[in-house]
Amino acid sequence: MSILEVENIGKRFGGLKALDNVNLSIKEGTVHALIGPNGAGKSTLLNVLVGKLVPDTGSVMFDGQSVLGRAPHEINQMGISRVFQTPEIFGDLSVMENMMIPCFAKRDGSFRMHALERMMDEKQIVASAEEMLVEMNMIDKREMHAAAMSRGDKRRLEIGMCLAQQPRLLLLDEPTAGMARADTNNTIDLLRQISEERDITIVIIEHDMHVVFSLAQRITVLAQGTPLVEDTPDNIKGHPKVREAYLGETAV
Amino acid sequence: MLGLNKRDTSFLIIVILLTMFTPFLMQPFSEGSAMAQFNGGYPDLMAKVAIFGIFAMGFNILFGLTGYLSFGHAAFLGVGSYSAVWMFKLLTLNVFPAIILSVIVAGLFSLLIGYISLRRSGIYFSILTLAMAEMSYRLAYSVFTPLTNGETGLQLRPGDPRILDAADASRYPNLFGLELSTSYKLEVLNHVFTFNVGFYFCAVIAIIAFYLTLRIFRSPFGMMLRAVKSNQNRMSFTGLNPRPYTLAAFVISGMYAGLAGGLLAVMDPLAGAERMQWTVGGEVVIMTILGGAGTLLGPVLGAGAIKYLENIFSKINETVLHSWFSFMPDGMEDVVVSFFAFFTGKGWALTLGLMFMLVVTFLPGGLVEGGQRIWNKIRRKKPDTPNNNPAE
Ligand SMILES: Nc1ncnc2c1ncn2[C@@H]1O[C@H](COP(=O)(O)OP(=O)(O)O)[C@@H](O)[C@H]1O
Ligand SMILES: [Mg+2]
Numbered sequence: 001m002s003i004l005e006v007e008n009i010g011k012r013f014g015g016l017k018a019l020d021n022v023n024l025s026i027k028e029g030t031v032h033a034l035i036g037p038n039g040a041g042k043s044t045l046l047n048v049l050v051g052k053l054v055p056d057t058g059s060v061m062f063d064g065q066s067v068l069g070r071a072p073h074e075i076n077q078m079g080i081s082r083v084f085q086t087p088e089i090f091g092d093l094s095v096m097e098n099m100m101i102p103c104f105a106k107r108d109g110s111f112r113m114h115a116l117e118r119m120m121d122e123k124q125i126v127a128s129a130e131e132m133l134v135e136m137n138m139i140d141k142r143e144m145h146a147a148a149m150s151r152g153d154k155r156r157l158e159i160g161m162c163l164a165q166q167p168r169l170l171l172l173d174e175p176t177a178g179m180a181r182a183d184t185n186n187t188i189d190l191l192r193q194i195s196e197e198r199d200i201t202i203v204i205i206e207h208d209m210h211v212v213f214s215l216a217q218r219i220t221v222l223a224q225g226t227p228l229v230e231d232t233p234d235n236i237k238g239h240p241k242v243r244e245a246y247l248g249e250t251a252v
Numbered sequence: 253m254l255g256l257n258k259r260d261t262s263f264l265i266i267v268i269l270l271t272m273f274t275p276f277l278m279q280p281f282s283e284g285s286a287m288a289q290f291n292g293g294y295p296d297l298m299a300k301v302a303i304f305g306i307f308a309m310g311f312n313i314l315f316g317l318t319g320y321l322s323f324g325h326a327a328f329l330g331v332g333s334y335s336a337v338w339m340f341k342l343l344t345l346n347v348f349p350a351i352i353l354s355v356i357v358a359g360l361f362s363l364l365i366g367y368i369s370l371r372r373s374g375i376y377f378s379i380l381t382l383a384m385a386e387m388s389y390r391l392a393y394s395v396f397t398p399l400t401n402g403e404t405g406l407q408l409r410p411g412d413p414r415i416l417d418a419a420d421a422s423r424y425p426n427l428f429g430l431e432l433s434t435s436y437k438l439e440v441l442n443h444v445f446t447f448n449v450g451f452y453f454c455a456v457i458a459i460i461a462f463y464l465t466l467r468i469f470r471s472p473f474g475m476m477l478r479a480v481k482s483n484q485n486r487m488s489f490t491g492l493n494p495r496p497y498t499l500a501a502f503v504i505s506g507m508y509a510g511l512a513g514g515l516l517a518v519m520d521p522l523a524g525a526e527r528m529q530w531t532v533g534g535e536v537v538i539m540t541i542l543g544g545a546g547t548l549l550g551p552v553l554g555a556g557a558i559k560y561l562e563n564i565f566s567k568i569n570e571t572v573l574h575s576w577f578s579f580m581p582d583g584m585e586d587v588v589v590s591f592f593a594f595f596t597g598k599g600w601a602l603t604l605g606l607m608f609m610l611v612v613t614f615l616p617g618g619l620v621e622g623g624q625r626i627w628n629k630i631r632r633k634k635p636d637t638p639n640n641n642p643a644e
Contacts, residue, residue: 050489076491088489092482093475101479102490104472110493113500115473116464118255122472165491 003028003169003201009048009058011041011225018044019055020225026169031195031202033212036222042205043085045222046171050082051075062169073110079168083175085205087154089161091147095138098146098157099129102164128164136160137186152179156187163194172204176211188214213237260466267462267549271455274298275445278560282442289567292560295435295448296519301556302454303515306461308539308551310508313468314501315537316546319481321378323533324365324385328358328506330392330528332513334399337406337523344416345425347432347453351514358510359503366502370495373484385533392525405524425518427453432518450519457515461508462552468504469548477501509536538604542611544618553619558604565603568596 006024010017018041026032034042047053049060051072060067067075090098103125108114119126133139136156141149146157155175162170172191176184188211195202195215206212212219213233220230221242228241236242256264270277279293292298307329315321332354339350369380392400400406408423424431432450439445468474476497479487484494517523526532535558543554573589573596580588595603615622 071493072488073491073493076489082489084489088483088486090479090482090486093478097475097478100472101475101487101492104476105491110491111496113473115468115471115500115504117471117473118467119470119472119475120257125472161486161490 001028002026003063004049004203005059005061006045006049007059007061009045009055009060011044011048011053011055017225019048022058022222022225022227024220024227024230026201026203027218028201029195029199030217031191031204031215033216033219034203034205034222035207035212035219036228040222041225042222043173044225046082046173046203046205049075049171050080076105076165076167077110080171081162081165081167081169082171083155083158083162083173085173085177087151087158089146089154089158091145093146094142095133095144095146095149095157096129096142098161099132099164100125102161103128103132106165132160132164135163136190152183155179156183159187159190166198166200168200170200170202172202172206174205174207176206176208184208184211187211191215254463255467256470260470263548264463264466267552268459271302271459274301274455275447275451279443279445283444284442289572290564292563293446295446295451297559297563299448299451299454299515299519301559302451302458303512303519304536304539304555304559305552306458306515307509307512307536308543308555309458309461309465310505310512311536312505312540312545312547312551313465313477313508314498314505315540316551317469317474317477317481318498318501320370320373320498320502321537322369322381322502322505323378323530323537324369324381324383324388325505325509325536326528326530326533327365327385327388328362328509329513329516329532330388330523330525331361332358332510333517333523333527334392334406334513335510336514336517337408337521338399340408340414340425340517340521341406341412342415344414345420345422346417347425347427347518350425350518351457351511354510354514354517355507356510358513359507362503362506362509363499366499366506370498370502382530382533385528386530389525389528389530392528400523400525403525405522407522423521425521454515454519457511458552461511462548466548473497473500538608542608542618544620547618547620550618550620557619561607562600562604565596565600566598568592570597572596 002025004024004026006022009019009022011019022045034045036042044053048055049067051067051070051074054068062078062080065078067078090101107125130139133142136159138153138157138160141153146154149157155178159172159175176187179187191202192215194200204212204215216233218230219233219236221228221236229236229239231239254261275293275298278298279291281287281291311325335354335357336350339353343349365381365384369377369384372380393402422431424433426432427449430449432453435446435448437444437446476492480494480497487494513527516527539554539558540551541554542557543552544550570589570593573592574585577585577588593599611618
């Protein structure tokens with residue numbers, strides 16, 4: 001069963017067709033990779049999915065409900081979380097606070113007036129935030145200023161923040177860019193473990209083919225705003241069109 | 253204690269002690285000495301420090317935590333004052349109904365203005381609040397004169413209905429019968445200390461306001477407000493709607509401003525539209541930044557420093573300056589006096605501006621940062637001295 005149905009999405013920026021008649025169906029419980037050269041429209045597609053951009057044409061259905069026209073926080077509350085290409089975290093807050101916020105959002109919804117409640121009484125929230133930090137292997141950094149961390153750590157924190165929300169669909173935009181090799185491998189292990197153990201669907205944009213082929217069950221190749229092919233990793237590897245449009249370009 | 257951890261409890265106790273002993277602390281110089289003019293222990297000034305402290309504390313909840321810079325909070329201060337005076341006129345001179353109404357009316361008014369202004373952020377938000385406040389100020393002089401009594405200002409009159417205590421001939425607000433203007437004087441060793449009911453009333457309210465601020469800062473809500481300032485994008489993509497959080501912060505700070513306005517009317521039952529002018533809204537911005545935006549104590553320190561210095565500097569007129577510099581040769585004396593006259597008396601605003609520039613440039617964290625730097629130096633120096641002693 002597909003959890004996400006993208007139909008006929010088109011988006012222009014002035015004269016540029018960033019997305020052109022995009023059709024995509026993501027099967028529930030899979031890891032689906034989006035690859036394609038820079039400027040292919042991968043991030044733009046995610047922007048449409050999370051409500052950051054309104055497309056000119058087409059429809060997006062998540063679990064049978066339309067996503068278009070909803071505010072980003074509403075879409076997130078439907079169960080879609082996203083890791084951005086450049087880390088979006090709360091730089092002025094501590095790592096622990098960064099992790100607690102999605103836990104609050106998960107429990108309390110988009111707004112709650114808890115002005116006189118005490119942080120120390122939020123034992124459940126503290127516990128799940130700590131658990132997630134342990135899982136992300138960053139519990140020793142809990143009191144650190146999030147802005148002071150390395151790029152790779154920021155990204156892992158952001159992934160952890162998204163996972164803390166227990167989303168049904170996780171969108172990852174180049175999650176291993178700027179990460180050291182060891183961290184990349186840890187992230188691959190973590191994502192694989194998550195996708196196996198939890199009821200979660202993952203859409204991952206990635207340039208690192210090692211990551212793509214270790215994780216993905218399906219791959220869609222996007223070029224100039226349009227999907228070229230969609231297939232299994234094994235078939236994609238040998239596909240002539242892909243070599244031409246994507247692997248060919250990276251060689252240049 | 254009171255839902256605070258140990259550190260915050262001792263912090264609160266220190267603040268309570270400092271507030272309660274203000275009549276001593278602000279009166280360090282003995283009567284008749286040359287320094288006596290720098291004493292600040294008058295009930296009026298001390299109450300102003302407490303009141304503007306409340307104003308700045310509330311402003312800090314909006315500006316310090318969420319980063320939304322409002323230039324329009326004077327409007328809520330003014331509305332608070334008008335509400336309090338109306339309560340005195342119509343119901344009773346007891347202070348409680350008055351300040352309760354101030355808080356409620358300012359809360360509703362800030363809900364309206366916040367709802368409109370918060371559709372924008374950054375500089376557009378600031379300009380919108382400024383425009384709204386200026387509009388309120390103009391309206392207070394024109395359309396709303398039946399409510400505000402225009403330029404004369406709203407004041408108590410012998411014919412006021414005062415449903416609950418019409419029989420009482422008094423003209424001063426009271427605390428269940430105890431007039432707020434009542435003062436007790438204590439003379440020890442050439443010092444005169446004044447204990448005024450009005451000041452202590454404001455001080456107790458300020459302490460309660462501080463306690464609430466502390467709780468808000470430490471609450472999950474306070475953390476969400478800091479999240480708004482830090483990254484609104486991440487917030488909405490984490491399923492949180494920043495708008496109601498900023499609106500709630502706006503209304504809370506508006507209620508603090510209304511409370512401060514009510515207390516101004518309690519100390520002096522007269523409300524005029526000049527309290528709503530944008531300069532007053534600018535003053536609270538300066539107090540907050542000067543003391544340290546986003547810190548707990550900063551805004552109160554900023555309010556205290558500015559109100560105290562304003563009082564001292566405005567009193568220094570040319571006559572006072574001449575008496576200071578009379579030891580100089582005549583020609584030189586005149587030059588020096590006319591130079592300092594720029595910065596004192598009516599020129600106080602210039603001094604304030606310079607002070608603000610210096611703090612923003614060299615101490616972006618305000619007085620609190622200055623205090624922390626000094627404290628760190630003192631603490632670090634001691635164990636370090638044996639090792640890095642360059643004189644050896
Ligand atoms: N907000 C925007 N305004 C104008 N052009 C944009 C905007 N966002 C993306 N684009 C353009 O759309 C194209 C696709 O960009 P993007 O989706 O970021 O590519 P990818 O993520 O695949 O590298 C690029 O040519 C980019 O310059
Ligand atoms: Mg991209």
